[in-house]
Amino acid sequence: MAHGDDVLRTLRKALEVSPENVPLRQHLAQTLLGLGRFEDAEREFREALAMAPGSPEVKLGLALAYAQQGKLSQAMVVVEDLVKQPNAPGRAHVLYARLLFRAGDVPGAVARYKLGVETDAEAADADLAGRLGIVPEEEASEVFEGRVRESWQSPPPELEAQVERPKLSFRDVGGMESLKEEVRVRIIYPLQHPELYKAYGKAAGGGLLMYGPPGCGKTYLARATAGEIRAAFLSVGISDVLEMWIGNSERNLHALFEQARSHAPCVLFFDEVDALGGRRADMASGSGRQLINQFLAEMDGVESSNEGVLVLAATNAPWHVDPAFRRPGRFDRVLFVPPPDLPARAAILRIHCAGKPAEMIDFEHLAKRTDDFSGADLKAVVDAAAETKLREAMKAGTIRPVTTKDLIASAKALKPTTREWFSTARNYALYSNQGGLYDDVLKFLKL
Numbered sequence: 001m002a003h004g005d006d007v008l009r010t011l012r013k014a015l016e017v018s019p020e021n022v023p024l025r026q027h028l029a030q031t032l033l034g035l036g037r038f039e040d041a042e043r044e045f046r047e048a049l050a051m052a053p054g055s056p057e058v059k060l061g062l063a064l065a066y067a068q069q070g071k072l073s074q075a076m077v078v079v080e081d082l083v084k085q086p087n088a089p090g091r092a093h094v095l096y097a098r099l100l101f102r103a104g105d106v107p108g109a110v111a112r113y114k115l116g117v118e119t120d121a122e123a124a125d126a127d128l129a130g131r132l133g134i135v136p137e138e139e140a141s142e143v144f145e146g147r148v149r150e151s152w153q154s155p156p157p158e159l160e161a162q163v164e165r166p167k168l169s170f171r172d173v174g175g176m177e178s179l180k181e182e183v184r185v186r187i188i189y190p191l192q193h194p195e196l197y198k199a200y201g202k203a204a205g206g207g208l209l210m211y212g213p214p215g216c217g218k219t220y221l222a223r224a225t226a227g228e229i230r231a232a233f234l235s236v237g238i239s240d241v242l243e244m245w246i247g248n249s250e251r252n253l254h255a256l257f258e259q260a261r262s263h264a265p266c267v268l269f270f271d272e273v274d275a276l277g278g279r280r281a282d283m284a285s286g287s288g289r290q291l292i293n294q295f296l297a298e299m300d301g302v303e304s305s306n307e308g309v310l311v312l313a314a315t316n317a318p319w320h321v322d323p324a325f326r327r328p329g330r331f332d333r334v335l336f337v338p339p340p341d342l343p344a345r346a347a348i349l350r351i352h353c354a355g356k357p358a359e360m361i362d363f364e365h366l367a368k369r370t371d372d373f374s375g376a377d378l379k380a381v382v383d384a385a386a387e388t389k390l391r392e393a394m395k396a397g398t399i400r401p402v403t404t405k406d407l408i409a410s411a412k413a414l415k416p417t418t419r420e421w422f423s424t425a426r427n428y429a430l431y432s433n434q435g436g437l438y439d440d441v442l443k444f445l446k447l
Helices: 002-018 022-033 040-051 056-068 072-082 088-102 106-119 126-132 177-192 192-200 220-229 246-263 286-300 342-352 363-368 375-396 402-413 417-429 441-444
Strands: 206-211 232-236 266-270 309-315 332-336
Touching: 002 022, 022 056, 040 056, 056 072, 056 088, 072 088, 072 417, 088 106, 088 126, 106 126, 106 332, 177 192, 177 206, 177 332, 192 206, 206 220, 220 232, 220 266, 220 309, 232 246, 246 286, 246 309, 246 375, 332 441, 342 363, 342 375, 363 402, 375 402, 417 441
Parallel strands: 206 309, 206 332, 232 266, 266 309
Antiparallel strands: none
């Protein structure tokens, strides 16, 4: 360690003499990375990248520094940009494979790892290759190249999702007034006044894509939408669709749409839709593209009418959703769901405190102290304060009410989870905002 400190001192002194020497700063950053000082390495790589924005090696180093700190979203943004360049090093593709693997995209990780090793054999990572099942055919077991081996005995899908009848309504959703009005115009009014919409050639149904930081009420709003119009509600997750057997995922998706059509009016809600409708340009496997093509065909109503089927979807990563989903007739309206504003935070806190022993809580003051908190964060604030008072009540043997002071103390101990999302979204909003998709993010960030 002492030797490492000596090297760092020497490099820093050299940089004082030549502060704009990119190779020297890059060498310092790589040394810091090797010593496990990842935050310092990130800072130096950022400085180097500002001076040499086109350097693949500097970008790769910055992505590695991000990944080592667990900043996977930031690492993904840098690597996705890097691997598009024709001179991307093999190690960049291997790092991208590791990030894809951690995100659950095993086929994509397999393809990207192979490309990295083909580009540079020294970039091989035996541990990652083993996890991906990239081994010689004769040594492979049931898992080979990231997937379970195909079988001639593929069982047919037996899928019947649970149909809900939510009792929630927009009254139960704190704040989000502009979003509620958009949902009313796009989804609710066509069902309540079908004759007016039919006169103007508008069918009842359609798609709406909601995006934003996690925990800000996208799923809750979708369920409340179904309750507002007393419609059936089908919530679809990744596990409801994806299967190892070839063709079964597409059949599962078709079965879900058919089930929604048979229960019209019905809200068909896809959570984490980017996992099912990712960008085809980023996919190496044909099965992933086939599933997206099936999804698009179902939304278009190629074989069956979608009259009365309202397709809502939520994602924390709209930049990973295939652009074809945003064409007219599909998710032709994209809504940004931001963290709740001040009045909404006060309303959410009231909702979560309802029914709990409390005394004269100043919700407006609390709302001012919880800037950038998501709805889930606010619930965590109330839950933490309630747990503290519960422990006191257990010791005292009497109920102890939650106070404003308790909630403020709870809020101080928690950090808003939305800030990490905005650090990633900001890059896409600034540099990949073709068509103005992220204008609302820029407006929220006041950029």
